[in-house]
Amino acid sequence: MAVVTSISIKRFICSSMNPKIGLSSRSLHLKPREESIRFPINPVQYTSSSLSLKKKYLSKSVIVASIHRAEPEVVTEDTWDEYVLNSDIPVIVEFWASWCGPCRMVHREIEEIANEYAGKIKCYKLRADVEFKIAEKYGVKAVPIVLFFKNGEKSDSVIGTMPKHVYTAAIDKLLTPSS
Template sequence: MALEITDATFDEVVLKSDKPVVVDFWAAWCGPCRMVGPIIEEVSAEYDGKAVVGKVDVDANQEFAAKYGVRNIPTVLVFKNGEIVNRQVGVSPKKVYTDAIDAVL
């Protein structure tokens, strides 16, 4: 299951991770986010142990959404060594997310 990431845990979970990290910025009221959610869960299961996969509820956690310029949701960011290496805005097929992770593994 994808981790729930908050503003309080973002630094530790995402920026200090020794593995690639996928972060799905979403909100409960967002229709496209509900389409991406199950894809992110599948990616989380497939990459368990190889990458960290998490979700940030932008309504409750706005600090890092603002810091990384997340203006539209869903936005999925891939981090490696604390730096953004990939950004997907909107709904994308699962392969787009897995290719982004594979590129940094």
């Protein structure tokens, strides 16, 4: 039985689109801190002409540690009401643009926050350069900007690239029951 021990190798195997190194087409969605999962490597996906490579991986399995990451989903004008305004828990929406360098830094912060606050808030991202009607409706003039919603109403915003604690402070305020 083959055991993948390096986290970088796990990431590489699980994220590779190359069929020569790809695993079976099963998707892995594990809960954080879940022990591990064992699944067979599908030798059919190894299209290399090397017979030894195919034989090497035939009937072996890989043990992969938990790889689940709560990544923010994309929200559009069509899904805005359902995902944001009608949500039963608080929502944060990152407005970004494909050409925006600082937005990439905010992506990482929001992704970490989505993992830390999983189940307490929902995190979404919206391309302001594509979904301009929603951006205009909420007065978004520059990106990145993160808007915070509770009970379908905008309650706060953070403009620009800020340290993570700025976002988490706004979230903690959002999660505090109002008196």
